[in-house]
Amino acid sequence: MTQMTEPDVVTAPGTDPQPVIEMRDISITFGAVRALDEVSLRLFPGEVHALMGENGAGKSTLIKALTGVYTIDEGTVLVEGESHEFHSPAASQAAGISTVYQEVNLVPNLTVAENMLLGREPRRFGAISVREMNRRARRTLLHLGVDIDPRSVLDEHPIAVQQLVAIARAVDVEAKVLILDEPTSSLDADEVEKLFTVMRRLRDEGVAIVFVSHFLDQIYEIADRMTILRNGRLVEERMVAETTQLELVRLMIGRELETLERLDREAPNTEAESGTPVLKAVGLGRKNTLEATDLELFEGEVVGIAGLLGSGRTELARLLFGADHADTGELTVRSEKRRLRSPRHAIDRRIAFSSEDRKAEGVVQDLTVADNMLLALQASRGWLRPIPQATRTKLVTEYIKALDIRPADPTALMRNLSGGNQQKVLLARWLITQPDILILDEPTRGIDIGAKAQIQAKVAELAAQGMSVVFISAELEEVLRLSDRLVVMRDRRKIDERRNDDVSVRDVLEIIAGEAHPEGDPHA
Amino acid sequence: MPESPTLVVRVLRHPLMWPVLALGVLLVINVGVKPSFLDVRMQDGHLYGNVVDIMRNSAPVMLVALGMTLVIATRGIDLSVGAIAAIAAAVACTRIIGAGDEAALSTAVMAMTYAVVVCIALGAWNGLLVSVLGIQPIIATLILMVAGRGISMAITDGQITTVNNPWFSDLASGFVLTLPLAFLVAIGVLAFTAVLTRRTALGMLIESVGINPEASRLAGVRSRTIIWTVYAFSGFCAGLAGLVIAANTNSVNANSLGLWIELDAILAVVIGGTSLAGGRFSLMGTFIGALFIATLTRTIPNIGIPSDLNYLFKAVVVIAVCLLQSPKARAVLRAGRPSSPRPVPAKAGSPA
Numbered sequence: 001m002t003q004m005t006e007p008d009v010v011t012a013p014g015t016d017p018q019p020v021i022e023m024r025d026i027s028i029t030f031g032a033v034r035a036l037d038e039v040s041l042r043l044f045p046g047e048v049h050a051l052m053g054e055n056g057a058g059k060s061t062l063i064k065a066l067t068g069v070y071t072i073d074e075g076t077v078l079v080e081g082e083s084h085e086f087h088s089p090a091a092s093q094a095a096g097i098s099t100v101y102q103e104v105n106l107v108p109n110l111t112v113a114e115n116m117l118l119g120r121e122p123r124r125f126g127a128i129s130v131r132e133m134n135r136r137a138r139r140t141l142l143h144l145g146v147d148i149d150p151r152s153v154l155d156e157h158p159i160a161v162q163q164l165v166a167i168a169r170a171v172d173v174e175a176k177v178l179i180l181d182e183p184t185s186s187l188d189a190d191e192v193e194k195l196f197t198v199m200r201r202l203r204d205e206g207v208a209i210v211f212v213s214h215f216l217d218q219i220y221e222i223a224d225r226m227t228i229l230r231n232g233r234l235v236e237e238r239m240v241a242e243t244t245q246l247e248l249v250r251l252m253i254g255r256e257l258e259t260l261e262r263l264d265r266e267a268p269n270t271e272a273e274s275g276t277p278v279l280k281a282v283g284l285g286r287k288n289t290l291e292a293t294d295l296e297l298f299e300g301e302v303v304g305i306a307g308l309l310g311s312g313r314t315e316l317a318r319l320l321f322g323a324d325h326a327d328t329g330e331l332t333v334r335s336e337k338r339r340l341r342s343p344r345h346a347i348d349r350r351i352a353f354s355s356e357d358r359k360a361e362g363v364v365q366d367l368t369v370a371d372n373m374l375l376a377l378q379a380s381r382g383w384l385r386p387i388p389q390a391t392r393t394k395l396v397t398e399y400i401k402a403l404d405i406r407p408a409d410p411t412a413l414m415r416n417l418s419g420g421n422q423q424k425v426l427l428a429r430w431l432i433t434q435p436d437i438l439i440l441d442e443p444t445r446g447i448d449i450g451a452k453a454q455i456q457a458k459v460a461e462l463a464a465q466g467m468s469v470v471f472i473s474a475e476l477e478e479v480l481r482l483s484d485r486l487v488v489m490r491d492r493r494k495i496d497e498r499r500n501d502d503v504s505v506r507d508v509l510e511i512i513a514g515e516a517h518p519e520g521d522p523h524a
Numbered sequence: 525m526p527e528s529p530t531l532v533v534r535v536l537r538h539p540l541m542w543p544v545l546a547l548g549v550l551l552v553i554n555v556g557v558k559p560s561f562l563d564v565r566m567q568d569g570h571l572y573g574n575v576v577d578i579m580r581n582s583a584p585v586m587l588v589a590l591g592m593t594l595v596i597a598t599r600g601i602d603l604s605v606g607a608i609a610a611i612a613a614a615v616a617c618t619r620i621i622g623a624g625d626e627a628a629l630s631t632a633v634m635a636m637t638y639a640v641v642v643c644i645a646l647g648a649w650n651g652l653l654v655s656v657l658g659i660q661p662i663i664a665t666l667i668l669m670v671a672g673r674g675i676s677m678a679i680t681d682g683q684i685t686t687v688n689n690p691w692f693s694d695l696a697s698g699f700v701l702t703l704p705l706a707f708l709v710a711i712g713v714l715a716f717t718a719v720l721t722r723r724t725a726l727g728m729l730i731e732s733v734g735i736n737p738e739a740s741r742l743a744g745v746r747s748r749t750i751i752w753t754v755y756a757f758s759g760f761c762a763g764l765a766g767l768v769i770a771a772n773t774n775s776v777n778a779n780s781l782g783l784w785i786e787l788d789a790i791l792a793v794v795i796g797g798t799s800l801a802g803g804r805f806s807l808m809g810t811f812i813g814a815l816f817i818a819t820l821t822r823t824i825p826n827i828g829i830p831s832d833l834n835y836l837f838k839a840v841v842v843i844a845v846c847l848l849q850s851p852k853a854r855a856v857l858r859a860g861r862p863s864s865p866r867p868v869p870a871k872a873g874s875p876a
Binding site: 321323342343344347353355360361362363364365366367371375376378379380381382383384385386387429 | 723724725726728729731732735736738739740741742743744745746750803804
């Protein structure tokens with residue numbers, strides 16, 4: 001290990017830094033596709049190791065090779081210097097490798113404690129000891145700083161808390177290696193901080209942590225070392241402290257960076273705020289969900305909604321679309337007062353809404369890309385009027401090309417697409433309905449920089465053509481880059497609204513923090 | 525996997541491959557035991573033989589299974605089909621008896637139309653419970669499964685009702701163009717269902733609702749209407765099946781008519797390759813599945829299995845077919861091939 005300079009936090013001086021895991025020249029082939037091509041990865045005890053790369057770079061494949069989900073075609077895996085072969089996730093777990101996947105992978109209708117100890121329940125006289133189970137679960141949760149009742153049913157908690165439970169479950173096994181595959185994609189800043197605290201503690205206890213995240217700032221905050229992949233190949237292993245963000249992005253992607261820079265917008269579109277609003281909400285609210293909120297949306301305008309998770313940003317979007325029923329308030333769509341009773345009503349009034357939960361509320365996994373794209377249009381035509389074959393082909397080909405969807409195969413099953421491409425298909429689904437109002441809730445969550453830039457560019461282009469857009473994202477930079485007007489939400493209500501004239505991320509954070517409750521986030 | 529598959533591979537991967545193979549094997553066994561099994565002869569302008577019997581006998585299960593396929597595709601299940609069949613038979617038979625001219629064609633047509641309309645209404649009742657009131661399908665249809673028998677008992681006053689109408693009995697024993705009318709009716713409903721689902725967007729929307737109900741709702745799919753429609757359609761199919769069964773004996777026994785037919789129908793759907801988890805469905809698969817079950821019933825006496833082992837034999841065969849269709853079991857059978865990546869997501873908590 002002489003070719004690397006080890007920072008103090010990574011290994012104590014004088015100890016022999018033998019990697020706890022070393023993967024050497026791993027190759028995996030799916031059919032004709034070489035998903036991994038001689039990729040190597042070293043994990044040292046007591047480090048946070050970031051695995052970097054775009055979607056499709058091979059990060060997930062590498063992780064699944066390590067956790068025994070995929071069988072390795074070539075190459076070796078050394079665990080503390082000894083060669084191992086993992087033929088199943090169980091074998092990998094037995095070797096001390098624990099994983100938390102991006103999508104929460106727990107049982108929604110069991111309790112928190114049952115989820116955490118599933119498969120290794122404490123027993124007493126042969127029967128499961130519920131008391132002991134709850135006690136252990138509570139202890140682990142408190143260790144993580146998560147104050148929830150272990151006896152509560154998992155499903156009652158927001159995704160962010162479920163994610164923390166998944167992490168608590170992994171931590172509970174006392175793993176040597178902890179793999180966190182995008183654990184932060186649904187957490188707000190507060191919860192990310194909590195997670196980082198725990199990660200640092202585990203690292204100091206000697207655990208090797210593999211961390212996958214699309215948030216570069218988080219990488220720089222928490223990671224010690226990183227391995228960069230591109231197109232299934234190893235680009236480089238680097239110390240984080242010795243690599244600038246710009247260098248890193250260049251290593252990961254290269255040219256798409258220009259698209260992002262080009263997008264850094266001209267002046268906000270100010271003429272937009274005149275005439276009658278396309279959409280106007282007065283006192284729109286729902287019990288326990290959103291306090292009465294006013295909102296106006298003008299033609300060709302992008303309104304960005306900023307706020308932490310649970311601030312009411314998603315809830316507002318859902319009320320605007322009729323996905324949930326509003327208890328109070330009035331919604332005017334093009335000067336026509338409307339109570340939106342269902343998504344159908346909204347769609348008939350040319351409103352489109354892409355949910356934050358791509359997996360549960362967006363994609364139809366076992367249908368083809370073409371069917372997924374045409375679903376909303378077909379639904380509004382009714383089942384008796386199928387879309388003619390020629391129109392289908394034309395629309396699908398057009399949008400696959402316009403949004404650069406890969407694979408460019410309309411008959412591919414949706415489940416075989418990467419997250420970024422699924423998101424583009426969902427965007428296409430709504431654009432095909434030719435909406436006047438497009439509500440996008442976290443359209444770029446968990447997808448790579450390339451796809452992100454393409455989606456952002458498309459949103460800007462649509463607004464320039466006169467579409468009104470409500471854009472919600474946890475990434476403030478993204479919201480600021482795209483919006484003409486900015487709405488800031490907190491604690492289930494709107495706390496600020498302003499034109500986006502050189503508003504900075506710091507400004508927004510200050511607005512959000514301005515009247516912060518001492519308890520912080522309500523469901524933590 | 526973007527390798528260009530050869531013809532053999534494409535055939536092997538075809539979803540209908542296993543149901544067709546199972547049916548083929550069953551026929552081969554029968555011919556092996558009794559070489560004349562497949563013989564068909566012409567008599568009085570009609571075809572006769574085991575194959576023709578299988579066609580005719582498969583009709584009730586096939587009818588029920590077609591409706592069941594669509595219900596299952598929406599993640600539902602319809603346990604009430606047997607009871608609905610009994611109600612259809614009871615309604616038709618009491619109507620025929622109560623008519624002025626018991627043997628007239630118009631009597632038969634009126635009685636059958638009336639029975640089918642009643643069954644569509646009963647199916648709609650199931651649909652109401654499932655789609656509007658949000659009751660789980662297995663419970664919602666269990667209600668009518670139990671109550672339906674009572675209703676048909678009430679209609680027939682608990683008596684075995686016998687009718688005498690040649691037009692009605694033709695539904696089971698008649699021949700058109702040398703083929704059994706019952707089978708042709710089932711084929712007609714198959715064709716109708718295929719057109720209904722695949723020539724319109726109904727099939728795609730049913731699958732979408734079955735795979736991801738919430739995503740479908742947010743995309744504006746009227747899933748309530750769709751679920752309602754498939755249960756009503758299932759009622760319609762069950763009603764037709766009940767008429768065919770009653771016509772076969774010219775009578776209705778409210779206690780036993782169509783008893784357990786829901787299980788045969790579900791089996792036919794599963795053998796045909798439609799998953800009970802909902803989503804993609806195959807009408808051709810169901811068609812072959814129903815033929816398989818009818819052939820199996822015919823096989824038992826043909827190869828000389830004692831009638832008291834009837835159910836046991838049937839169960840063994842069904843297990844074999846289900847194993848053949850399970851990708852996991854097939855992988856075990858094919859063991860020895862070089863390992864390929866298994867795209868099975870690891871559960872966070874797969875116990876060691």
